[in-house]
Amino acid sequence: xxxxxxxxxxxxxxxxxxxxxCAASGRTFSRYVMGWFRQAPGKGREFVSGISGSGxxxxxxxxxxxxxxxxxxxxxxxxxxxxxxxxxxxxxxYYCAARGLAVVTATPSTYGYWGQGTQVTVxx
Numbered sequence: 001x002x003x004x005x006x007x008x009x010x011x012x013x014x015x016x017x018x019x020x021x022c023a024a025s026g027r028t029f030s031r032y033v034m035g036w037f038r039q040a041p042g043k044g045r046e047f048v049s050g051i052s053g054s055g056x057x058x059x060x061x062x063x064x065x066x067x068x069x070x071x072x073x074x075x076x077x078x079x080x081x082x083x084x085x086x087x088x089x090x091x092x093x094y095y096c097a098a099r100g101l102a103v104v105t106a107t108p109s110t111y112g113y114w115g116q117g118t119q120v121t122v123x124x
Contacts, residue, residue, distance in 0.1 A: 002026050002113040004096045009118030012086055016122070020081040022096030022115055030054065033099040034072060034079040035111055038092035038120075045095070049081060050104035059104045064090075086122045093117040 008020040022034070035050040049070040050059045058070050067086075072079040079096060097111035105111075 002029075002032060002098045004098060004113055004115035006094065006096045006115040006118040009094060009120045011121045011123065014086060014088055014122055014124050016086050017082070017084045018086065018120060020083065020094055020096075020118060020120075022079045022081075024077045024079070024098065026077070029077040030074040031100065032113075033101065033104050034070075035097045035099065035104065035106075036070060036079075036081045037095045037097060037108055037111075038090075039095070039117075040092040043092075045108045046092075047106035047108070048094070050106070051079065052104060053102065057104060059106070061106070083120070086120075088122045088124045090120060091122050092120060094120050 003025040006022045030053050036048040037045050039045045051070045055072050069082040095117045096115040098113040099111045
């Protein structure tokens, strides 16, 4: 079992930055692929970024490439999402997710563990 708790969301102006954190319980954190997803009102859950267990492989949605950076600290059981140059269209609830297999995927249903989400609002 893995429990995930996100933090770091908030209200920011367009062009600003936020850093999301996701703290995980358990002693086998490094065995899990971690992903960040987001869901805007009236829309489906969208893949944002993912990172392999070692941190050596990362994936990004085209919409955030060059602006967002995912990283993890396995000594702290934490994954981060640094978000720069934020746009109003980045407004959503951001979720952290864990997957007990080696490959990063963009499909929400392949992740077995989810956090409660943290709201990110970008004003224009």
